[in-house]
Amino acid sequence: MVTAVAELSGQAFRWNLSADVGSRQPNRLDDVELVRFGYYCMSQNTRFPPDPKLRPVLQAMRSLGPFDQDLANVIVTHQRNRRPTQDGKVSVAKVSFTSTNRERYDGAHSWIIISLNNNMIDIAGDVYPRIDKHPASGPEVSKAVKKIFGVS
Secondary structure, rough: OEEEEOOOOOOEEEOOOOOOOOOOOOOOHHHHHHHHHHHHHHHHOOOOOOOOOOHHHHHHHOOOOOOOOOHHHHHHHHHHOOOOOOOOEEEOOOOOOOOOOOOOOOOOOHHHHHHHHHHHHHHHOOOOOHHHHHHOOOOOHHHHHHHHOOOO
């Protein structure tokens, strides 16, 4: 099930995956829907628009459903643009809230799921972190979010 990560001071909240999403990964449906929702938000972000090379694959991606080639294409294209890691998956963030390594896996590059959270905040900030209240949030991730917040 997707997980919630909060900084001890309460200043940051991020959604994280319970398992990696991508080719030959567990692809738990709630994790996949979280990634799809993040990329949906990225596709809608006018404040920080996606790279022009990423736009066509984002437009071709379904906003709901299990892992499939449409999402694989988005992940691979996104990683090519970001560099350095190009493994075809969105990894579980090993979140570190230290002042020198905040939300980055190598000191310079943030986890993709963190980037997707930032897009969620930009697009669904009126309900974030309750992404279940957004109409583009998938049913499984919405169920997981409600469970985490103790809402039925």
